[in-house]
Every structure is written in C-alpha cells, then in structure tokens.
Amino acid sequence: MSTRRQRAARAREARAPLLVSAGAVALLCSLPLLYVLVRAAGAGAGTWAALLDRRVPGLLVNTIGLALVVVAATLAIGAGLAYLVVRTDLPARRALSVLCALPLAIPPYVGAVVYADVLGPRGALRDALGVEELPSIFGFAGAAFVLVLFTYPYVFLLASGALRALDPSLEEAARGLGRGGIVALALTTLRMTAPALGGGSLLVGLYVLSDFGAVSLMRFDTFTTVIYEELGGRFDPAGAAALSSVLVALTLLLLGAGRWLRRGGGYAQAGGGRARESVRELGLARWPLLAGVCAVLGAALVLPLVRLGSWSVATFGEEDLAEYGGWAANSLLVSTLAAGAAVIMALPVAVLLAGERARAGVPDRTARVLGWLAQAGYALPGVIVALALVAITTRFVEPLYGTLALLVAAFVIRFLPQAIQGEQAGLTLVAASLGEAARGLGAGRAAAFARVVLPLLRPSVAVSFAVVFLTAVKELPATLVLRPLGFDTLPVRVWTEARNGLSADAGPAALMLVLVSIVPLYVLLSRRSGGEPPPL
Amino acid sequence: MSVRVEELSKAFGSTRAVASASLRVEPGELLAVLGPSGCGKTTLLRLIAGFERPDEGAVVVGGSVVAGHGHWTPPERRRIGMVFQDYALFPHLSVEANVAFGLPRRERRGPRPRETLELVGLEHKAARFPHELSGGERQRVALARALAPAPAVVLLDEPFSSLDASLRGALRREVELILRDAGATALLVTHDQEEALSLVDRLAVMREGRIVQIGAPEHVYAQPADRFTASFLGDVNVLSGVGRDGGVETELGTFDVRGAPRGLVHLAVRPEQLELRTDRDANSEVVEREFRGHDVLYRLRHEGGRTVLVQLPSLELYEVGQRVYVRPARTAVGALVD
Numbered sequence: 021m022s023t024r025r026q027r028a029a030r031a032r033e034a035r036a037p038l039l040v041s042a043g044a045v046a047l048l049c050s051l052p053l054l055y056v057l058v059r060a061a062g063a064g065a066g067t068w069a070a071l072l073d074r075r076v077p078g079l080l081v082n083t084i085g086l087a088l089v090v091v092a093a094t095l096a097i098g099a100g101l102a103y104l105v106v107r108t109d110l111p112a113r114r115a116l117s118v119l120c121a122l123p124l125a126i127p128p129y130v131g132a133v134v135y136a137d138v139l140g141p142r143g144a145l146r147d148a149l150g151v152e153e154l155p156s157i158f159g160f161a162g163a164a165f166v167l168v169l170f171t172y173p174y175v176f177l178l179a180s181g182a183l184r185a186l187d188p189s190l191e192e193a194a195r196g197l198g199r200g201g202i203v204a205l206a207l208t209t210l211r212m213t214a215p216a217l218g219g220g221s222l223l224v225g226l227y228v229l230s231d232f233g234a235v236s237l238m239r240f241d242t243f244t245t246v247i248y249e250e251l252g253g254r255f256d257p258a259g260a261a262a263l264s265s266v267l268v269a270l271t272l273l274l275l276g277a278g279r280w281l282r283r284g285g286g287y288a289q290a291g292g293g294r295a296r297e298s299v300r301e302l303g304l305a306r307w308p309l310l311a312g313v314c315a316v317l318g319a320a321l322v323l324p325l326v327r328l329g330s331w332s333v334a335t336f337g338e339e340d341l342a343e344y345g346g347w348a349a350n351s352l353l354v355s356t357l358a359a360g361a362a363v364i365m366a367l368p369v370a371v372l373l374a375g376e377r378a379r380a381g382v383p384d385r386t387a388r389v390l391g392w393l394a395q396a397g398y399a400l401p402g403v404i405v406a407l408a409l410v411a412i413t414t415r416f417v418e419p420l421y422g423t424l425a426l427l428v429a430a431f432v433i434r435f436l437p438q439a440i441q442g443e444q445a446g447l448t449l450v451a452a453s454l455g456e457a458a459r460g461l462g463a464g465r466a467a468a469f470a471r472v473v474l475p476l477l478r479p480s481v482a483v484s485f486a487v488v489f490l491t492a493v494k495e496l497p498a499t500l501v502l503r504p505l506g507f508d509t510l511p512v513r514v515w516t517e518a519r520n521g522l523s524a525d526a527g528p529a530a531l532m533l534v535l536v537s538i539v540p541l542y543v544l545l546s547r548r549s550g551g552e553p554p555p556l
Numbered sequence: 557m558s559v560r561v562e563e564l565s566k567a568f569g570s571t572r573a574v575a576s577a578s579l580r581v582e583p584g585e586l587l588a589v590l591g592p593s594g595c596g597k598t599t600l601l602r603l604i605a606g607f608e609r610p611d612e613g614a615v616v617v618g619g620s621v622v623a624g625h626g627h628w629t630p631p632e633r634r635r636i637g638m639v640f641q642d643y644a645l646f647p648h649l650s651v652e653a654n655v656a657f658g659l660p661r662r663e664r665r666g667p668r669p670r671e672t673l674e675l676v677g678l679e680h681k682a683a684r685f686p687h688e689l690s691g692g693e694r695q696r697v698a699l700a701r702a703l704a705p706a707p708a709v710v711l712l713d714e715p716f717s718s719l720d721a722s723l724r725g726a727l728r729r730e731v732e733l734i735l736r737d738a739g740a741t742a743l744l745v746t747h748d749q750e751e752a753l754s755l756v757d758r759l760a761v762m763r764e765g766r767i768v769q770i771g772a773p774e775h776v777y778a779q780p781a782d783r784f785t786a787s788f789l790g791d792v793n794v795l796s797g798v799g800r801d802g803g804v805e806t807e808l809g810t811f812d813v814r815g816a817p818r819g820l821v822h823l824a825v826r827p828e829q830l831e832l833r834t835d836r837d838a839n840s841e842v843v844e845r846e847f848r849g850h851d852v853l854y855r856l857r858h859e860g861g862r863t864v865l866v867q868l869p870s871l872e873l874y875e876v877g878q879r880v881y882v883r884p885a886r887t888a889v890g891a892l893v894d
Binding site: 451453454456457458459460461462463464467468471472475476 | 605606607630631632633634636637638640641642644645646647648657658701702705
C-alpha cells in the first residue's frame with residue numbers, strides 16, 4: 021500500500037523531463053518580466069518620486085486616453101460592420117465580410133506612414149483641397165485614427181464569428197415576445213455577443229498599449245516611445261525599468277479585466293455549430309450604409325494599398341532591387357528562426373497544460389504557473405522585452421548582445437503564447453485513448469508521444485508556425501533595438517525611412533510586408549468565414 | 557496467463573470507483589465484468605491495464621505483481637492488450653501499421669502483422685486507413701492490434717457499444733471465435749447483459765465498485781445473489797413466500813428451492829419460469845402484451861393485487877383483458893434473494 025505522498029512523488033517523477041523543459045521555457049519567457057519588476061522595485065525612492073512627479077502622470081493620461089478612445093471606436097466600427105455583413109441584406113455582404121477583415125494585414129505603423137503623408141502638412145489632401153494648411157495630423161488624433169483603422173478587424177472578426185454562431189431564433193423570440201426591432205437587437209443580440217465584443221476589445225487594448233511604431237510615427241508620446249528613447253539616449257536602467265513596470269501593470273490590469281469579464285464562460289447554445297441564416301431587410305437604408313462600409317474599407321484598405329503601390333512603382337525604378345532582396349531575406353530569416361524555435365519550445369508547455377487538463381479537468385498549480393510564466397509575452401510590449409534583454413545581456417552575457425540569437429529570443433518571448441495556444445488546441449483534439457493505446461502496446465511515454473501524438477499534432481504545429489511567422493515578420497520595436505549591426509529588416513526600413521521623412525522610400529518595403537500577410541489572411545478568411553481571428 | 561485482482565480500491569476525490577474488488581481470470585478464459593454505467597468497471601479495467609494507480613490492493617498478471625505491494629509496472633511493460641471503447645486506432649497509420657505498432661521494431665516488417673490480420677479476416681484491408689473502414693472492421697483491427705504482440709491478457713472496454721444493434725450479434729460471435737482461436741485470456745467489461753450472457757465463460761457482476769457475484773452465465777442468471785443482480789440480468793418477479801421443506805410457497809404456487817430456510821423469504825422468479833393456463837379458474841388478468849417475435853412478455857394483474865411478468869413462446873397468444881391462470885412452470889426453480 022502506498023501513501024498519497026508516495027503516489028504524488030511517483031507522478032512527479034514520471035513527468036519530470038516535461039516539467040524541466042517547460043520550466044526552462046517559462047524561465048526564459050518570464051525573464052524580462054522578472055527583470056522589469058525586480059529592477060523597478062530597486063529603483064529607489066528618488067527615481068520613483070521624480071518619475072511619478074513629472075513623467076508618469078502625462079504618460080498615463082496619453083496611454084490610457086488613447087487606449088480608451090481606440091477601444092470605443094473599434095467597438096462601434098467592428099460590431100457595426102459585423103452586424104451589417106452577417107445579419108442584413110447589405111449588397112455584396114459575403115465579399116465585404118472578407119474585405120472588412122483584411123486591414124488586419126496592414127501593420128499600424130505602415131498605415132501611419134501612409135496617413136502621415138496623405139494627411140500631412142505637404143500631403144495629397146492639402147493639394148486636393150488647395151488650402152494653405154491643414155490641422156496637424158500628428159499627435160493624439162493621428163495616432164488614434166491610424167490605430168482604429170488598422171485594429172478594428174480584431175473586434176469585427178470576433179463579433180462576426182459570434183453573430184454567425186448565434187441562433188437568430190433568440191432575436192426572433194424576443195421580437196415575438198413584444199420587444200420591437202431595435203430593442204430586441206440591443207437586448208438579446210448584444211447581450212449574447214458581449215463575450216466576443218469583450219474579447220475583441222481586449223485584443224485592441226493590448227495592442228494599443230504595446231504599439232510603438234504607429235505612435236512614434238504620429239509623434240505621440242506613450243510609455244513605449246518614452247522607454248524607447250531612454251534606450252537610445254542616456255540609458256538609465258532603473259528609470260526605464262520603473263516606467264516599464266507601470267506599463268506592464270497596465271497590461272496586466274487589462275488582462276485581469278478580460279478574465280473577469282469572461283468569468284461566466286461562454287453562452288451555451290442548443291444545436292451548436294453554425295446557425296441558420298437570418299437576414300434583416302434594410303430597405304432603402306442599405307445604400308447609405310453600404311457607402312459607410314465602403315468609406316471604412318477605402319480608408320483602411322484601398323487608400324493604403326494604392327499609396328504604397330504608387331510609391332513602389334516610383335521607387336523601384338531608382339533604387340537597387342538587390343537591397344530590398346537583402347532586407348526581405350533578413351526578415352524571412354529571423355521570422356523563420358523565431359517561428360521554428362517557438363513551435364518547439366511551446367510543445368512541453370502545451371503538453372503540460374493539455375495533458376493535465378485531460379486528466380483532471382484543470383491543470384494543477386505547477387502546470388498553471390508555468391503556463392502563465394511561459395505566456396508572459398502577452399503582457400510584454402516589444403520595447404520592454406528589448407529593454408530587459410539589453411540590460412541582462414550587457415550586464416551578464418556581453419557576447420550575446422547584438423547577435424541574431426538574442427533577437428530570435430526576443431521574438432520567441434513575445435510570440436510564444438500564440439504557439440502554445442495553437443498547439444494546446446491541437447492537443448485537445450488528440451483523444452487521450454490514443455496515447456494510452458500506444459502505451460498499452462508497449463511504447464513508453466516518450467515513444468508514445470513521438471509515434472502517435474506528434475504526427476497527429478503536425479497540422480496545429482504548422483498553423484502555429486505560420487501564425488508566429490506572420491506576426492514576427494512585422495515586428496518593429498524589439499528588432500530596432502536588438503538587431504545585429506547592419507541587420508535591416510523590412511519593418512526597420514519602413515520605420516527608418518518614414519522617420520527620416522522619406523515616406524516614398526518606405527513604400528516598397530511596406531508593400532512587401534503587407535503582401536506577405538494579406539495573401540495568407542485572404543486564403544484563411546475565404547476558407548472559413550468567422551471564428552477566431554488569427555492573432556497578428 | 558492468468559490475471560488476479562486482489563482487493564483493489566481506487567477513489568476519485570470522495571467517490572470510490574472501485575471498492576475492494578477481487579476476481580481471477582483463468583488462462584484461456586473469457587470473463588465479462590457486467591454492471592450498470594458508473595459501477596466502476598471501466599476503472600477496474602484501467603487499473604489492470606496500468607492507466608490508473610490503485611489506492612489499495614494488487615494486480616497480478618501471470619504470477620508477477622504489476623501494481624500494489626510496493627510494485628509498479630508501467631502499462632507499456634505489462635504485456636496487456638487493450639481494445640478501447642472508441643477503438644483508438646491511430647488515424648495517421650495504415651491498418652497494417654496499426655497492427656504492427658506494438659511489435660518490436662524488427663518484427664514490424666515481418667509476417668506477424670499479416671498473420672494477425674488474417675486471424676481477423678482483414679488481410680485485404682492492410683493498406684487502408686482507419687477512416688476508410690466500417691465500424692465492425694475498425695473493431696476487428698483494434699482487436700488484431702491488441703493481439704499482435706501476443707499479450708498475456710486482452711482487455712476489452714465495452715467492445716460492442718459503438719456498433720449498430722444489427723451488427724452486434726454477428727460480431728460478438730466473430731470476436732469470441734477470434735479470441736478463442738488466439739488462445740487469449742480475455743476480460744471484457746460491458747453493461748449489456750445479453751452480450752455478457754452469450755459470450756463468455758464466466759460472468760462477474762459489479763455494483764458500486766464491488767464484485768457482487770461471479771460464476772457461469774447460466775448460473776448467475778438462474779441463481780442471482782441479490783435483487784440487483786436478478787433484475788440487472790433480465791426481467792424478474794420478486795415474490796414473498798414461506799419456506800417449507802424443499803420449497804417455498806408463494807401466492808403463485810410452490811417453487812423448488814434447495815435449502816430454503818423456514819419462515820418468510822423473498823424469491824426471484826424469471827418470467828419464463830411461469831406458465832399460463834385457461835382450463836382452470838382464472839387468478840389473473842392480462843394487462844399488457846409485449847410481442848417480441850419469438851416470444852411474448854405478458855404483464856398480468858394477479859387477484860392478490862400484484863403485477864406478474866410472464867414470458868411465453870409466441871406459439872399461442874393471449875389477449876389483453878383475457879382472464880388466465882398463472883402458475884410455476886414444471887421445471888421452475890426460484891432463487892432466494894435478500
């Protein structure tokens with residue numbers, strides 16, 4: 021007979037290799053978070069007092085204000101578009117439902133390059149209007165405008181997915197019970213899609229907090245731009261860490277709010293899967309509404325593509341094509357390495373989380389904590405990862421500073437959560453009995469994993485690779501700080517040219533970036549309309 | 557080889573899934589563990605296979621302790637073949653590769669996979685993939701995969717539950733023949749009493765984590781140890797009566813019961829152990845008739861007020877409302893129950 025303690029010890033022993041590898045991954049991924057928190061705690065009262073007195077209040081107002089405005093506007097645009105393309109007889113709504121999601125493929129900093137030019141002091145709009153001077157696009161308004169245009173698809177995708185899955189008979193029942201059109205819509209549909217809208221807002225909010233490229237090009241100061249400047253100028257590690265810790269606290273607060281909103285879980289529905297179609301007739305109102313949808317698409321998709329296209333045509337004649345090839349190759353290299361490393365490193369964490377879940381309903385505390393730490397990247401904007409890695413390497417492992425390996429490590433830290441979630445979802449589809457069957461047939465734990473689970477996991481590993489690759493190829497702030505000397509990627513070129521006021525020269529690199537993401541996104545969206553958005 | 561389960565217990569939280577269960581499967585024997593869902597029979601199987609660790613007790617396979625008494629052999633070293641309820645065929649492997657999975661590396665390309673597929677009559681499907689097979693074929697592949705490494709014992713978890721009712725009868729016989737051909741020792745768990753009664757050498761009835769009765773199917777059916785077993789194995793009338801020498805006297809007549817105690821007892825009487833007559837004064841009325849093809853189940857109201865179930869061949873039919881005389885059949889033997 022064995023005691024509970026002995027059994028627990030044996031269970032631990034059995035998954036020791038898994039715990040060790042997942043633990044190593046969790047340690048690497050939470051290193052920046054730990055660095056920031058420890059360093060900020062040791063910053064000293066003087067530093068904190070100075071920061072809190074002068075910098076922090078203004079940055080808090082800027083950052084939170086920007087996040088609130090962008091979230092509110094994306095909610096209105098994203099949910100409105102979703103309702104129009106899913107639940108009404110809007111003309112060409114099927115094509116529109118794909119098009120409305122495509123701005124997701126345009127990184128906000130690319131959008132910022134375009135609009136800084138078009139709406140800028142010497143831009144196309146000024147020429148078209150023939151006026152002397154336009155109100156300045158730079159600052160809060162420009163940053164908010166650009167972020168809204170290129171992040172609303174998060175809300176749109178989640179909302180339209182939820183609307184498609186939602187049984188329209190609920191709305192009809194409300195109407196049948198005497199709640200007329202608009203009230204029925206507001207009460208029932210809104211209530212039922214609230215989790216999806218909340219999820220979309222969370223993604224937008226997290227994006228705004230972490231964005232560096234768009235706000236820096238729009239010359240609007242938020243935490244990320246100030247931390248970046250700290251890194252470039254007179255580097256004060258303690259002050260930068262203290263500022264970072266405030267930003268991390270904001271993202272954690274937002275993540276916590278997201279968890280709290282979703283605490284009730286999803287709404288269960290009879291039937292499940294795809295609901296039948298129910299379309300509300302718009303009547304004559306459909307034409308002005310269609311014009312509104314087209315205006316959004318024109319601003320978020322057509323205008324940027326046209327502008328980038330025209331710049332590219334103009335530039336390609338003059339510039340050296342080989343140079344662009346080199347930058348593209350650098351982007352591909354670092355993104356491929358990052359995606360490869362991420363899908364491998366995500367495996368032990370995903371197995372730990374999924375395996376425990378399958379066995380006991382919920383992962384145990386060790387698995388949960390390791391899972392959180394490994395996914396710290398969610399709460400870490402790129403500049404903070406860069407700051408922490410710079411500080412850690414220059415202090416402890418100097419030779420690593422300025423290497424490609426360090427840049428890849430930064431990408432892995434930031435994008436590992438996507439790989440973990442993709443693989444975890446794949447693992448839950450592999451029936452537990454398959455692993456047991458393999459063990460019953462004489463295969464040990466490792467052999468059962470290699471011969472059965474891994475081959476079956478291949479599709480979700482491939483998808484995770486693609487998602488991380490597509491995110492990594494657009495990464496800007498960590499690349500700016502950590503890249504090896506002379507290692508320019510497409511995002512770095514776009515940003516640098518634009519910062520130097522040479523928007524047209526940023527065109528070809530930006531267009532390449534957009535095309536790299538827009539093609540897979542289009543394929544993905546046309547195949548399955550709705551559902552979760554690919555995290556970009 | 558034999559399998560011995562000694563006072564095995566396993567709790568999940570505060571639920572005791574298996575509570576001090578003991579049984580023994582003899583070499584070459586086919587034994588079924590029969591019980592309602594949730595009685596712990598699948599947990600018992602998983603404890604034997606090594607997918608769960610027992611809290612107490614031991615599992616002995618072929619003379620060596622694989623769990624308990626301070627020993628633990630992981631499932632991959634127990635030489636146990638398991639056929640899962642959902643078959644758990646590897647979807648990325650062909651039928652032949654599935655069957656070869658459990659063999660040592662050098663034997664995977666040898667004749668053994670083909671031989672085993674021939675045993676289950678599926679050699680012509682060797683190159684197919686599991687999703688290309690019918691339910692019955694999948695099950696036979698699962699069986700072949702379990703048999704290929706010549707395991708000490710084969711465990712089958714509800715092997716027929718995911719098949720169409722029309723397929724079950726034929727497949728049951730086929731599986732039995734395959735297992736006997738292979739000379740396998742087999743333990744299957746099921747909640748289907750017909751399956752258990754028709755298929756196996758011995759039957760263990762499980763309830764709330766315990767083995768309540770074990771014996772030949774005909775014995776367990778005719779002499780159930782308690783009311784639960786009696787009613788779980790089929791329709792039954794539980795009658796009260798008075799024990800006398802060599803029999804029990806009930807309101808329906810006297811039944812042969814060996815060793816009946818004197819005084820008030822309860823008797824389990826199967827519906828087919830009663831018969832109906834119309835040539836005497838009626839003591840019952842037909843309330844309901846359930847025509848089952850080869851036989852008929854009648855629900856009668858006895859003049860004493862109780863409901864009596866009677867099963868008869870469908871040679872002669874009685875109408876609802878007809879008044880009849882019910883009495884023990886000539887060969888009727890009742891079983892004493894608690």
